[in-house]
Amino acid sequence: MKFFAVALFVFAFSGRLDALPRAGSDIAEQVKEVVQKVWAYVPEEIGIKDVAFSFPSTLIFGGDFKITDVSISGMKNLDIKTLTFDESTNQLDYEFDLGDVVGVVDYSFTIKGLMKFEHHFVFHSDLRNIKTEGHAVIAMEDGKPKQVSEFKILMTVGETDFDIQGFLNNENISKNLSEFLTKHGAETFDTISPMLSPIVSSFIKIAINIALNMF
Numbered sequence: 001m002k003f004f005a006v007a008l009f010v011f012a013f014s015g016r017l018d019a020l021p022r023a024g025s026d027i028a029e030q031v032k033e034v035v036q037k038v039w040a041y042v043p044e045e046i047g048i049k050d051v052a053f054s055f056p057s058t059l060i061f062g063g064d065f066k067i068t069d070v071s072i073s074g075m076k077n078l079d080i081k082t083l084t085f086d087e088s089t090n091q092l093d094y095e096f097d098l099g100d101v102v103g104v105v106d107y108s109f110t111i112k113g114l115m116k117f118e119h120h121f122v123f124h125s126d127l128r129n130i131k132t133e134g135h136a137v138i139a140m141e142d143g144k145p146k147q148v149s150e151f152k153i154l155m156t157v158g159e160t161d162f163d164i165q166g167f168l169n170n171e172n173i174s175k176n177l178s179e180f181l182t183k184h185g186a187e188t189f190d191t192i193s194p195m196l197s198p199i200v201s202s203f204i205k206i207a208i209n210i211a212l213n214m215f
Contacts, residue, residue: 057112061113070105080095102124
């Protein structure tokens with residue numbers, strides 16, 4: 001998810017901000033327009049399905065690996081709750097809702113030869129009520145943005161639901177892990193998110209400023 005946040009802000013700031021007027025309302029509206037245009041290219045589902053390959057078989061070793069489904073869906077459901085620009089401070093404040101994002105991992109592999117092993121793993125996650133909020137302070141010159149002098153992003157999750165099967169080939173462990181992540185996943189994410197926020201924010205800020213200099 002953080003990858004999409006990085007891409008969104010880089011494209012939004014580099015794509016049109018160099019042509020924006022000074023008026024605060026116009027800046028907010030035009031950034032909103034760019035965000036919506038960028039997000040229109042986000043597919044309903046991103047992933048790979050039904051990919052299989054085999055290891056060369058010998059008397060000692062061989063095997064098969066199959067990816068049934070590795071995907072993320074729901075990213076397209078972006079709702080811009082708040083997007084305002086204060087021209088007295090050059091600060092753009094934003095709040096986006098991503099709604100529900102579903103992740104699926106389903107793969108299996110078989111090892112043959114002297115060491116035999118079969119494994120089928122299924123991981124299904126549903127992250128609900130995802131919110132992204134923060135701000136950007138834009139250094140202006142002649143009515144145009146020169147660089148982002150400050151950037152902050154914070155992501156939170158309202159609820160989580162996990163269904164894990166085949167973890168360590170033990171269904172009891174898989175069930176207990178699913179229940180634990182379902183119960184504590186959102187709380188854990190929201191605890192870790194503020195710790196990661198400065199790192200992610202700094203990366204996005206650097207990426208935006210590189211893009212502004214390029215375009």
